Amino acid sequence: MSSEVRFTDFKSDKQPTWCPGCGDFGTMNGMMKALANTGNDPDNTFVVAGIGCSGKIGTYMHSYALHGVHGRALPVGTGVKLANPDLEVMVAGGDGDGYSIGAGHFIHAVRRNVDMTYVVMDNRIYGLTKGQASPTSREDFETSTTPEGPKQPPVNPLALALSAGGSFIAQSFSTDAQRHTEIVQKAIEHDGFGFVNVFSPCVTFNDVDTYDYFRDSIVDLADEDHDPTDREAAKERILDADKEYQGILYQNEESVPYSDLHGLDSNMADIPDGAPEGAMDLVREFY
Amino acid sequence: MPDDLNWAIGGEAGDGIDSTGKIFAQALSRAGRHVFTSKDFASRIRGGYTAYKIRSSTDRVESVVDRLDILVALTERTIDENLDELHDDSVIIYDGERTEMEDVEIPGDMTGLSVPLQRLAEEAGGAIMQNIVALGAACEVTNFPIENLDSALEKKFGNKGESIVSNNKEAARKGQEFVAEEYDYEFDYDLDTTDNDYVLLNGDEAIGMGAIAAGCRFYAGYPITPATDVMEYLTGRIEQFGGEVVQAEDELSAINMALGAARAGARSMTATSGPGIDLMTETFGLVATSETPLVIADVMRSGPSTGMPTKQEQGDLNMTLYGGHGEIPRFVVAPTNVGECFQKTVEAFNLAEKYQTPVFLLADLSMAVTEQTFEPEVFDMDAVEIDRGKIVDDDEVEAWTDERDRFQPHFSTADGISPRALPGTENAAHMSTGLEHNALGRRTEDTDVRIEQVDKRNRKVETAKEEEDWSPREFGDPDSDNLVISWGSNEGAMREALDYLDEEDIDVRFLSVPYIFPRPDLSDEIDAADEVIVVECNESGQFADVLEHDALTRVKRVNKYNGVRFKADELADEIEAALQSEEVRA
Numbered sequence: 001m002s003s004e005v006r007f008t009d010f011k012s013d014k015q016p017t018w019c020p021g022c023g024d025f026g027t028m029n030g031m032m033k034a035l036a037n038t039g040n041d042p043d044n045t046f047v048v049a050g051i052g053c054s055g056k057i058g059t060y061m062h063s064y065a066l067h068g069v070h071g072r073a074l075p076v077g078t079g080v081k082l083a084n085p086d087l088e089v090m091v092a093g094g095d096g097d098g099y100s101i102g103a104g105h106f107i108h109a110v111r112r113n114v115d116m117t118y119v120v121m122d123n124r125i126y127g128l129t130k131g132q133a134s135p136t137s138r139e140d141f142e143t144s145t146t147p148e149g150p151k152q153p154p155v156n157p158l159a160l161a162l163s164a165g166g167s168f169i170a171q172s173f174s175t176d177a178q179r180h181t182e183i184v185q186k187a188i189e190h191d192g193f194g195f196v197n198v199f200s201p202c203v204t205f206n207d208v209d210t211y212d213y214f215r216d217s218i219v220d221l222a223d224e225d226h227d228p229t230d231r232e233a234a235k236e237r238i239l240d241a242d243k244e245y246q247g248i249l250y251q252n253e254e255s256v257p258y259s260d261l262h263g264l265d266s267n268m269a270d271i272p273d274g275a276p277e278g279a280m281d282l283v284r285e286f287y
Numbered sequence: 288m289p290d291d292l293n294w295a296i297g298g299e300a301g302d303g304i305d306s307t308g309k310i311f312a313q314a315l316s317r318a319g320r321h322v323f324t325s326k327d328f329a330s331r332i333r334g335g336y337t338a339y340k341i342r343s344s345t346d347r348v349e350s351v352v353d354r355l356d357i358l359v360a361l362t363e364r365t366i367d368e369n370l371d372e373l374h375d376d377s378v379i380i381y382d383g384e385r386t387e388m389e390d391v392e393i394p395g396d397m398t399g400l401s402v403p404l405q406r407l408a409e410e411a412g413g414a415i416m417q418n419i420v421a422l423g424a425a426c427e428v429t430n431f432p433i434e435n436l437d438s439a440l441e442k443k444f445g446n447k448g449e450s451i452v453s454n455n456k457e458a459a460r461k462g463q464e465f466v467a468e469e470y471d472y473e474f475d476y477d478l479d480t481t482d483n484d485y486v487l488l489n490g491d492e493a494i495g496m497g498a499i500a501a502g503c504r505f506y507a508g509y510p511i512t513p514a515t516d517v518m519e520y521l522t523g524r525i526e527q528f529g530g531e532v533v534q535a536e537d538e539l540s541a542i543n544m545a546l547g548a549a550r551a552g553a554r555s556m557t558a559t560s561g562p563g564i565d566l567m568t569e570t571f572g573l574v575a576t577s578e579t580p581l582v583i584a585d586v587m588r589s590g591p592s593t594g595m596p597t598k599q600e601q602g603d604l605n606m607t608l609y610g611g612h613g614e615i616p617r618f619v620v621a622p623t624n625v626g627e628c629f630q631k632t633v634e635a636f637n638l639a640e641k642y643q644t645p646v647f648l649l650a651d652l653s654m655a656v657t658e659q660t661f662e663p664e665v666f667d668m669d670a671v672e673i674d675r676g677k678i679v680d681d682d683e684v685e686a687w688t689d690e691r692d693r694f695q696p697h698f699s700t701a702d703g704i705s706p707r708a709l710p711g712t713e714n715a716a717h718m719s720t721g722l723e724h725n726a727l728g729r730r731t732e733d734t735d736v737r738i739e740q741v742d743k744r745n746r747k748v749e750t751a752k753e754e755e756d757w758s759p760r761e762f763g764d765p766d767s768d769n770l771v772i773s774w775g776s777n778e779g780a781m782r783e784a785l786d787y788l789d790e791e792d793i794d795v796r797f798l799s800v801p802y803i804f805p806r807p808d809l810s811d812e813i814d815a816a817d818e819v820i821v822v823e824c825n826e827s828g829q830f831a832d833v834l835e836h837d838a839l840t841r842v843k844r845v846n847k848y849n850g851v852r853f854k855a856d857e858l859a860d861e862i863e864a865a866l867q868s869e870e871v872r873a
Contacts, residue, residue: 013691014729042716043710043711043712043713043714043715043716044710044711045716046550046551046710048547058718058720059718059720059729059730062716063716064550064710064716064717064718065716065717065718065719066546066547066550066577066718066719066720067718067719067720067721067722068543068546068570068573068720068721069543069569069570069573069721072539072540072543072569072570074540075507075535075539075540075541075543075544075547076543076544076546076547076550077547078533078544078547079505079507079543079544079545079546079547079548079549079550079551079555080547080548080550080551080710081547081551082505082531082533082544082548083504083505083547083548083549083551083552083553083555084551084552084553084710084711086711087551087710087711104536104537104540105536105539105540107536108535108536108540262526262531263526264531266529267551267552267711268504268505268529268530268531268548268551268552268553268554269551269552269553269709271502271504271554271673271675272502272673273672273673274668274669274671274672274673275499275500275501275502275668275669275671276499276500276502276528278527278528279499279500279668279671280668282496282499282500282524282666282668283486283496283663283666283668286486286487286488286492287317287484287485287486287663
């Protein structure tokens with residue numbers, strides 16, 4: 001099937017209920033194109049999502065999928081991938097899902113370096129609960145729960161990933177379809193945990209981090225003299241709070257994914273009808 | 288003296304109490320004697336009182352009792368801590384040459400054997416072997432052939448080199464010879480050996496072994512007492528069968544990883560204890576509504592909150608039975624002894640996949656850390672049968688698609704069990720969600736579909752009630768008007784209590800229930816009895832509540848919640864008192 005797969009094969013027959021103009025449309029389209037371009041098909045693809053606008057993605061895509069609980073998508077994806085290395089696992093989340101309730105899981109998923117792709121639809125606000133500050137909201141961003149702004153610095157997800165030993169750290173802008181697709185594709189192709197933070201503007205509740213804002217301020221690393229294998233250069237750019245970068249900030253080309261390190265190459269779903277061969281040795285140990 | 292021996296070694300945590308105890312337990316087991324161990328330990332790494340106790344007999348032993356015959360006391364406190372269980376014929380082995388032990392007073396008519404453990408160990412090659420010297424001394428006191436101890440030492444130290452093994456054997460000999468030469472009177476103990484072959488293991492190990500036998504290939508967990516041994520057992524072993532253990536960053540992650548692996552088609556489990564179960568609760572509903580097969584072991588300890596982490600309790604029954612928001616179908620299975628930890632774990636995996644729902648394996652600390660001997664046949668690998676339920680292959684998908692060729696993973700079948708397509712199956716790609724959904728797995732708020740799906744999920748339980756055997760095990764006098772019911776690890780103590788009660792001419796019918804949900808309907812038995820007592824290690828009587836509700840009657844309760852398991856003789860007294868009492872707690 002894979003040779004004839006088109007990205008529309010990853011579309012479900014369900015129309016998204018995202019607000020018209022939402023950045024998530026572009027984010028998802030790029031994900032579907034990237035999956036098709038890398039030779040995957042819906043039957044070997046597993047998409048995991050948590051809660052929130054981003055969490056709806058499993059409904060709108062056609063693949064094996066699990067729509068889980070808030071913030072816990074990465075552990076689910078980890079389990080899926082380790083149990084069946086043949087599956088292409090893509091985890092989708094939002095900035096609240098990934099950097100607030102799921103922040104602990106994020107750090108550890110980065111460290112664990114399981115060969116999957118994590119796409120975060122970062123709109124710097126809580127959309128589905130109607131406009132509260134998120135971990136990536138600006139310090140002075142006024143919302144219903146932060147009338148004078150959060151008064152705390154936003155989380156820098158790229159810096160978190162770098163400090164946790166991330167092997168692929170990238171950022172894209174959902175409306176720049178070609179670049180976004182290309183970046184997600186590189187994340188899929190990466191041997192290890194491919195992390196892409198996507199600027200995916202919320203047109204309803206965020207009037208600061210808008211399409212116009214990103215269009216005006218984004219710096220594409222393709223236009224810069226940036227070597228993604230240079231961790232120091234990546235660090236410098238990631239910690240530069242004044243710039244919004246698009247592209248691959250860092251990639252460790254020597255990355256060895258978890259399954260390879262642990263020698264996991266078989267599908268754990270394949271088990272015998274009875275106790276496995278050699279099981280009696282387990283009993284003999286206790287004589 | 289009876290052949291039934293109660294032995295203990297006690298000292299400070301860090302003194303090697305646990306491994307010394309285990310070596311002696313192994314020696315007894317290898318000599319064809321039954322062994323039942325228990326531990327007194329505190330939640331600390333070093334220091335504080337800790338003890339390893341062994342009850343051993345040529346007959347089966349299934350409980351601890353209030354009697355200690357031989358005590359190896361490495362500290363003075365060890366004697367104080369065990370005063371209640373020591374008796375006039377007890378023998379206390381201690382090192383009177385150690386400054387802190389030189390003034391030890393041996394209580395009552397007990398025999399104190401001062402053995403220079405440290406000095407003899409040094410003579411044998413190192414002070415570290417002083418506990419082994421004590422074991423040699425214990426062999427002499429009990430007329431136990433020391434060759435059995437040799438065999439246990441070989442097993443324990445074999446991979447550390449021949450000289451370590453021979454030094455330890457030498458240390459044991461020195462202890463034995465010292466007692467033989469210095470104390471020239473006959474001790475009352477005489478341990479027989481048999482030709483029987485036994486295996487010796489604890490409940491956590493049995494759960495881990497059951498998991499591998501059942502085809503579990505993925506385990507994710509977070510360390511917590513007393514469930515950690517499950518994880519430690521699986522680590523290094525499950526890999527040999529193509530599996531993996533992941534130490535997750537927390538319990539939320541652990542259960543979600545296990546869920547992910549299960550969705551990918553692996554037999555998957557997690558194990559934790561009360562505080563971890565609390566954290567996992569969020570995901571129970573997702574497991575159940577996404578109809579994912581998952582085994583969740585709760586090795587209970589004393590709660591609430593962090594409670595008493597190293598003490599016994601059966602306080603999480605309500606949590607596993609009712610935990611989680613909303614209402615979900617689930618199974619709760621409670622093994623009643625170490626051997627059953629193996630069998631019920633295998634069963635749990637079959638139930639999970641047959642009915643596509645979470646299965647709680649409700650074990651407890653006293654069973655988890657208790658080493659017990661069994662005939663190896665109890666762990667019969669040839670008897671393990673794996674039932675993966677309704678997994679559809681590529682050719683069967685079409686039978687379950689709708690008019691638009693979409694696979695329906697939550698199709699409402701008559702038995703409530705839907706077809707299950709593992710990822711990779713052609714043309715069956717689908718989503719699952721914790722949101723209420725239709726047959727396709729898609730979100731819905733349609734009131735009819737909601738009712739259809741809730742009913743469908745619950746129908747699985749009805750099917751299981753009909754298809755599986757949920758009977759209790761029956762002991763004692765079947766015609767007695769006195770009915771005692773217990774669940775989980777109380778079975779052993781209660782079975783022995785029956786003998787004590789028999790000596791008092793009190794007849795009892797005893798039902799041991801390994802299934803909490805679904806569970807046997809005991810209404811008729813409860814109605815027919817004059818007296819009904821429910822025994823459990825908790826304060827409120829959680830199972831008693833359930834049975835009263837089932838039978839719409841009131842039962843008497845025997846509860847223990849000081850953090851220690853029931854002892855057979857003590858339990859017999861409590862049952863006797865309850866039978867004589869007029870009071871039934873409202």
